[in-house]
Amino acid sequence: MREVIFDTETTGLDPRNGDRMVEIGCIEMIDRVETGRTFHAYFNPERDMPAEAERVHGLSSAFLATKPRFAEVAEELLAFLGDAPLVAHNAGFDFGFLNAELERAGHAPIALERMVDTVALARRKHPGAKLSLDALCTRYGIDRSHRVKHGALLDAELLAQVYVELTGGRQIGLGLAETVVSASITALSPHSTSGNAPWHRPPGDRPVRPPRPHVASPEELERHAAFIAGIENALWTR
Template identity: 70%
Template sequence: MREIVFDTETTGLDPRSGDRMVEIGCVEMVNRVATGATFHAYFNPQRDMPAGAEAVHGLSSTFLADKPLFAETAGELLEFLGDAPLVAHNASFDFGFLNTELEICQCEPVGLDRMVDTVAIARKRHPGAKLSLDALCNRYGVDRSHRVKHGALLDAELLAQVYVELTGGRQIGLELAAEANPVGQIADTPERGIGDKPLREARPHTASEVEIARHAAFVATIESPLWGQ
């Protein structure tokens, strides 16, 4: 199954009050494994960058001044997203900004039925625990030492790793390995063994007549057995 893990950076918290999206980062996953395909873009928000927002992601108005408008990149972004489910942390926030930008450039919004919220998943798995991306990285041992400030692509890459852990962790890889080499198939080597070791004939598992007789003699010596009551 193809899924897209994504994150956004913005000028503020509410697109309805005029805040805009200034960065998006997307990571493609197939069967919960990152394929290496990504989409990343910065956008000129056509407005100032509040100091509080800049302190979070480090994106200044000067840096964004020569970046394309969202409308110029919307087609490429939508092509990358396709019809895949979209995974985000506190997904209603990111969906709100994404769909606002799509509405501004008169594109169809992304359906909320495609939303996968890792905060909601984490809340069910770890009730009462801290649910920030940093906290979940710490819980699952995801290395975030290179995360000095928020960045959409970096955060999407971290979230992709957290998402795998939230939905089954490394067991997913074991299941895929089991499918690749189903139980009962013999290794394809000249000796039908493993590596350089030749195949050893299976040991007999049925008791011999002598063993059966010895067992019966032993059972006969047990006084008042439970199975005889």
């Protein structure tokens, strides 16, 4: 199953108040294993960068002024996302900005049924615990020492590791776990209305193999009895 883990950086907290997305980082995973394919871009927000936001991610207005506008790379981003489910931490925030930018650029928004929120997964698995990305990295022993400031691609890379842990650990690639995890994601998605979307279905039809015999045949029993009879001074005959 293909999934895309992503994170965004923005000028603020609410796209409805004029805040814009200034960075996106995406990691491709297949069967919970990173493939090495990524998408990363900075965007010119066509507005100033508030000091509070710059303190979080370190992206200045001067740096972003030379970057492309979102509309210029929207097609490339959509091609990378494809029809995969999109995994983010506090996903409603990232989806809000991503869809606002897509609509501003004349593209259809991404369906919320594709949203997988790792905060919801973590809350179900660790009720009452801290749910920040930093806290989950600490819980699972994931090294974040290189995370001085927030960065979309770096945070997506950390989240990919957290997501694997939240959905069963590295043994997730052993096959049966995929069906279990897909079902749990469906149940946790606040926008999912059915389990019939392609990314929520169990693996495709597999060939049905006849059961292997586990009972000894009469010939095998006869050979075994002859072997036992030929043992001299057997303990069970004393």
